[in-house]
Amino acid sequence: MSSSSGNSGPDKPFMCGICDFSTESAQEFSQHRETHGVKPFICKYCNERYAEADHLGQHLETHAEERPFECVKCNRNFANMEEFDDHMLDHSEGLFECPICNEEFPDQATREDHDCEGLYPIRQTWQCENCDMEFEDEDSLEEHMEQYMASWRTCFRCGAQFPDRDSLERHDHECLY
Template identity: 35%
Template sequence: MMNSQSFSLPTMVPSSSVINSSVTSNLSTNNPPSKSVLISKPFKCSECGRSFAQLTELELHEMSHAAERPYRCELCGKTFAQTSALVKHQRVHTGEKPYKCPMCGKTFALSSGLVLHKRIHTGERPHTCPLCGKKFISSSHLALHLRSHTGERKYKCNVCGKLFLQSSHLVRHKAIHTGEKPFKCEDCGKNFGRASHLKTHRRVHTGERPFKCTQCEKAFTQKAGLILHIRLHTGERPYKCDKCGKNFRSSAHLMSHQLLESGERNFKCTTCSKAFKQVQCKHFSLSYHHLSNKSPNAPYNQCCVQNVTWLQ
């Protein structure tokens, strides 16, 4: 319940000098003031700067400010204008996530979060970049993307000076300098620099594939895999080679194409020192290199890309 609040009121009533002279003349002749008459507004709200002609109007207005955020969180003291906003905020403290995705079971604290998440499954991307045509699931994602066109990178690493579009990207980057990997897999003991990387890794052990294609039911461990797969259905190829105009489904496919076009051999096998134009790995739908060089004790599905290094 709101506590009553008192307001300090001005003790001086404005003199006739602050009243428009045309109003004074109308009053002195007993004529009712016309609608065109402009009355001065000497009573100004110290909170928002709005002015009023009458003291009572100012008093009523000031009460609206006092009632703007009457709902306070008992845990952190943050205030809100509506009870519904307070209820949503309290989920930050309680961890309650009442909105569940019917496709993968992921839960969210806000219904808006669920709406955006569902677009991962459906492939819906209603926000289009006016400069390059790339599509995004939310306006905030589009706003961040637009910085790539403007070159705006506000977040700078104080160690190496590298600039980033988002603060979260800077935080991730700093782990390169610190080498910190605080997130450990309970199943195999492998450490990760980010909680999201650990979460994705654990799907190797659990077999979970939460990202499902609605057109063919194929499932993926990561959102990026689903996005690439959906482009097989839609035919979308957003990455274009600036030399020949050919389009590709992913930046990796474009990069591989550009290396082939340039004739550069930027990948070197650490086993035999042979150089290649592209990574040779079945996980990238490319051929194996030197199957005989794989350790006889290694599992068949071990990625041979670990034996290939990028030549600077």
């Protein structure tokens, strides 16, 4: 390998953009570039990176038979996501539609994962003020309160209720009745 600092021109057309290396030979320049770890050639199927276009070309041949993207509607397989997405447009008649916003999705699972940007109705819950438990309906909250309050202690003088004996005893020392 030859190296020249600042000596470029027709005799040394291959110049490294990272260091001051330059050469006449494309092969020598290619080998030098690998010393910097520069790998600008990216596989569109698996994102593997290569320093040389011909190395990427050899790698792409390994994907010739791979078709990991399968259409669940017609069972066709595609080599990359771009081809798969284009194909899914052919199925636009049978898309799964969100009942709230009418957005369409290629499959049921994707539609169910979609959050409709917060447009779904807010689920009503009832919360216990004493223990912060939440209930789906008001009847369940009332039933909980009856069970919860049944275990409380009542001050025989003023009727105040307390969740435990210690609280009742503290109150008992301060009760004005």
